[in-house]
Amino acid sequence: MKNIIILLICLFVFSCGKAPKNTALKGPVFGTTYSIIYDSEIDYEKQFDSLFYEINKSLSTYQANSIISKINRGEVVDTDVHFENVFKASKKIFYDTEGAFDPTIGAVVNAWDFGPEGKIMNLDSLKIDSLMVSVGFDKILRIDSHLMKPKDAFIDFNAIAKGYGVDVVGEFLESKNIANYLVEIGGEIRVKGINAEKENKWKVGVEKPNFDGEQSILKSISLKDEAMATSGTYRKYKIDDNGNKYAHIIDTKTGYPSKTNVLSVSVIAKQCMMADAYATAFKAMGIEKVKAFLKFHQELKVFLIFENDKKEFETVSLNDFPEN
Numbered sequence: 019m020k021n022i023i024i025l026l027i028c029l030f031v032f033s034c035g036k037a038p039k040n041t042a043l044k045g046p047v048f049g050t051t052y053s054i055i056y057d058s059e060i061d062y063e064k065q066f067d068s069l070f071y072e073i074n075k076s077l078s079t080y081q082a083n084s085i086i087s088k089i090n091r092g093e094v095v096d097t098d099v100h101f102e103n104v105f106k107a108s109k110k111i112f113y114d115t116e117g118a119f120d121p122t123i124g125a126v127v128n129a130w131d132f133g134p135e136g137k138i139m140n141l142d143s144l145k146i147d148s149l150m151v152s153v154g155f156d157k158i159l160r161i162d163s164h165l166m167k168p169k170d171a172f173i174d175f176n177a178i179a180k181g182y183g184v185d186v187v188g189e190f191l192e193s194k195n196i197a198n199y200l201v202e203i204g205g206e207i208r209v210k211g212i213n214a215e216k217e218n219k220w221k222v223g224v225e226k227p228n229f230d231g232e233q234s235i236l237k238s239i240s241l242k243d244e245a246m247a248t249s250g251t252y253r254k255y256k257i258d259d260n261g262n263k264y265a266h267i268i269d270t271k272t273g274y275p276s277k278t279n280v281l282s283v284s285v286i287a288k289q290c291m292m293a294d295a296y297a298t299a300f301k302a303m304g305i306e307k308v309k310a311f312l313k314f315h316q317e318l319k320v321f322l323i324f325e326n327d328k329k330e331f332e333t334v335s336l337n338d339f340p341e342n
Contacts, residue, residue: 055199058194104291105165119299181295182291225282322336
């Protein structure tokens with residue numbers, strides 16, 4: 019009996035002294051990459067791949083047979099829970115930002131060669147004006163499980179879908195009673211709890227805008243039970259035949275690439291899809307409009323990187339965006 023008790027004590031001490039170990043998974047998804055770290059030894063890679071497949075089947079404009087592609091072609095098709103979740107969130111943000119976030123800008127995004135469809139050759143003001151006639155998310159109506167839209171309207175959830183994918187994975191992990199995780203897709207992040215291995219808050223980085231493609235961190239911050247998304251123009255832009263540089267974020271009022279000195283917007287929110295969409299909207303809105311907006315939206319924390327008149331980087335933190 020004494021030997022059994024000693025054995026049990028040894029096992030207890032060993033198990034208590036065992037250092038926590040995270041599972042870390044990486045791979046390609048949504049035209050970018052994902053990184054998932056969580057406090058469990060169970061491998062959920064197959065489940066993650068299944069979730070990514072479902073989201074693509076619903077929301078990817080790059081897949082011809084997705085729900086959104088069929089809707090854009092004018093087909094009558096039932097939506098699914100993923101489409102409905104993103105549609106509802108998009109409507110809210112569209113109205114909140116007075117149209118600065120508008121998924122129907124997709125046809126114009128394509129025209130400028132930033133989307134899945136081919137660009138329009140010799141794009142001019144007349145062609146842009148004709149495309150802008152179908153722009154306006156308020157023109158898109160959901161009746162039961164079907165969508166009604168103007169014939170030429172093109173819906174593109176690209177500016178919210180990555181963040182939504184992050185949320186779906188996070189909610190899956192929580193359904194498995196995993197209290198500590200970090201989910202990242204293409205730079206959009208959601209964390210829960212702490213980094214169990216390091217016994218500390220999750221540390222994430224805010225990138226420094228580098229037009230030469232080099233990646234470097236401007237500042238690192240701690241996150242807990244929050245999500246963060248960043249939108250910027252310093253990496254995704256095009257140069258026309260005349261050497262003019264234009265950004266991938268299209269002004270939903272004019273149909274032209276947004277003209278602003280804001281280089282990067284990072285948004286912290288409870289849901290990554292909300293952070294993702296607001297970051298896109300704020301990039302188009304400009305600093306003063308963002309400041310005014312955030313007075314009535316204290317739930318959003320924002321970090322702006324912009325270029326001053328001397329072509330130097332400046333930053334501003336709003337609504338208690340963490341310093342470190």
